[in-house]
Amino acid sequence: MSLLEKASILITPTAYDVGSINAIKPKESPFGDLDFTRATSGSVVGTANRENADGELEEVAENVPRINYLGGEGHWLIEPQATNTATYSNDFENGTLFSGGSGAGIDYAVLTSAQAISPDGTNNAWKFADNNDGNSGRVTLRYFGTIVNSGDYNVVSLFVKKQGNNDWFSIALAEYDVASAIAFFNISNGTLGTVASSLTANIEDYGDGWYRISVTFTTTTDVSGAVQFRLAEGDNDIDLTRNGTNGAYIYGLHGEASTNVNATKPTSYIPTSNSQVTRAEDGFGLNTTLDTSLIDSTEGTFYAEMSALENNLVDRNISLSDGDELNTIRFRYTTVSNQLQVTVKVGTSQAAFTTTSFDITNFLKIGLRFKENDFACFANGSQVGTTDTNGSTFPANTLTKIKSARGDNAFDFAGKIKCIAVFKEGLTDTELTCLTT
Numbered sequence: 001m002s003l004l005e006k007a008s009i010l011i012t013p014t015a016y017d018v019g020s021i022n023a024i025k026p027k028e029s030p031f032g033d034l035d036f037t038r039a040t041s042g043s044v045v046g047t048a049n050r051e052n053a054d055g056e057l058e059e060v061a062e063n064v065p066r067i068n069y070l071g072g073e074g075h076w077l078i079e080p081q082a083t084n085t086a087t088y089s090n091d092f093e094n095g096t097l098f099s100g101g102s103g104a105g106i107d108y109a110v111l112t113s114a115q116a117i118s119p120d121g122t123n124n125a126w127k128f129a130d131n132n133d134g135n136s137g138r139v140t141l142r143y144f145g146t147i148v149n150s151g152d153y154n155v156v157s158l159f160v161k162k163q164g165n166n167d168w169f170s171i172a173l174a175e176y177d178v179a180s181a182i183a184f185f186n187i188s189n190g191t192l193g194t195v196a197s198s199l200t201a202n203i204e205d206y207g208d209g210w211y212r213i214s215v216t217f218t219t220t221t222d223v224s225g226a227v228q229f230r231l232a233e234g235d236n237d238i239d240l241t242r243n244g245t246n247g248a249y250i251y252g253l254h255g256e257a258s259t260n261v262n263a264t265k266p267t268s269y270i271p272t273s274n275s276q277v278t279r280a281e282d283g284f285g286l287n288t289t290l291d292t293s294l295i296d297s298t299e300g301t302f303y304a305e306m307s308a309l310e311n312n313l314v315d316r317n318i319s320l321s322d323g324d325e326l327n328t329i330r331f332r333y334t335t336v337s338n339q340l341q342v343t344v345k346v347g348t349s350q351a352a353f354t355t356t357s358f359d360i361t362n363f364l365k366i367g368l369r370f371k372e373n374d375f376a377c378f379a380n381g382s383q384v385g386t387t388d389t390n391g392s393t394f395p396a397n398t399l400t401k402i403k404s405a406r407g408d409n410a411f412d413f414a415g416k417i418k419c420i421a422v423f424k425e426g427l428t429d430t431e432l433t434c435l436t437t
Contacts, residue, residue: 056121084270100147129247157214164247168232175225193235262312321407328407350391351375381437
């Protein structure tokens, strides 16, 4: 029997019940579930996208958890509320980006719809090519007069696939506080090229030659400017010979604004048509009470395999609690860079373990033993700090809720989860080392 099979509650990405986060009691039945919410409310939509096991973007209904396969293994994708500010996310002849402006336009380019299979598995990608006028220069898809809020951190993303002779693509900004800034992306091998110091850039592999490219920028004084997508001859070279051989497939324009200085990546793609669209937040366990026979509140082990979406210095939590903050075990990404904090609170703090030794955007296997005067935390096979031999545990039948938030529903989690488990016994150091390795 593996250690995880010894867990009295084991929560792993499964899909037999589309309306719940599925909690499995190993080798037993019935199954137990944690309620899951991503609900439509007013203008906020509960539908959301994931990359399915076939490597295609797929829309998931409201209140259905997303098992996302981007990057390989399936995991739950838990995201905060977000808005795509592009009013026509996949119509590059219409729409605006963020707010204001004269709408989409092209220079020395030809746009043709329905030219390739997009990341969503249908023939709705556009061909963006040079106009074959025989001259040398730029080929641009542009959004002029694009207005953003002063001080916001704005993320612009687009799916791109190589189509013509050129291996490079770029995103350029003009007329904001920094007069011009540009980032280059190699859409042949999925690497970054030259990136202006005022920008943060990312490229992510979506399979079948598709990459999602993005830049993040901020401006405080000049809040109206241009966002431009261009074919490129090479790294740091946007002038090419327009001879009809240069082009790329494009799909899925997405704009997001954040007040967080550490926001550097877009959340999952939100389709739009004729208006901006806001996607609801993901959450689980906020209203579920677990079977207390599965948890020994006086002794046990709490385990999770999870990662953050970004190292963005936002307080994010997964908890085992009584539904309040006063009696809770927390796995927490804090407001300190790459900091993981694990705490036990029984009215007052009983134990706390903190480390900055890991990149929290990578999956961490975290295990906490809680016993009277015996608390220990392990992460990725190593003990965090030392064993705490002074502290009380919970009265019987106290711990009844696992949440994607702190015990009192504050400080919601955002990230990816492969597994959560609760053991009715405090695992030994050797077992915790094995479990988290």
